[in-house]
Amino acid sequence: MTPQVPTVLSELALLAMRNAGPGVPDGERQNELTLTAMLLGVAAEVWDAAAEHLVRENRALAALLNDGAGEADLRLSVLRAENARLRGRLIAAHIAAEQAGDTARDAAIWAELIASTERRKLSISSI
Numbered sequence: 001m002t003p004q005v006p007t008v009l010s011e012l013a014l015l016a017m018r019n020a021g022p023g024v025p026d027g028e029r030q031n032e033l034t035l036t037a038m039l040l041g042v043a044a045e046v047w048d049a050a051a052e053h054l055v056r057e058n059r060a061l062a063a064l065l066n067d068g069a070g071e072a073d074l075r076l077s078v079l080r081a082e083n084a085r086l087r088g089r090l091i092a093a094h095i096a097a098e099q100a101g102d103t104a105r106d107a108a109i110w111a112e113l114i115a116s117t118e119r120r121k122l123s124i125s126s127i
Helices: 005-019 026-064 076-100 103-119
Strands: none
Touching: 005 026, 026 076, 026 103, 076 103
16 A cells, blocks of 8 residues: 555654654654655655546546546545546456456556556656
8 A cells, every 4th residue: 555645744744843852863863854855755746746647547547448437526535536446447357358368458457557557656766
């Protein structure tokens, strides 16, 4: 499971507050604040791209599944719910394709899963 940005930001806020205390050793403070800064950068990148990734992925999944649903509401919560619904349908479609021996459908599903992973790569990704 990937934590959502608000959860990460809450944890980082607690970490920053703890490191503001006078009893934190300098080395520990430096390490934790460096980690905090890096995670804030990643959170900003994820947050900035979240709607675009979900819209693109939902469109790709809807096309793959011949699902006519659209994205009239671009709130992240709505896009995530639609993504979860489409992914549920994708799992069922993938199982059906494998059981039927439909290699073309299986390949198309795998191609979208790979594309989805590529879309979500972060700028700090080593791969």
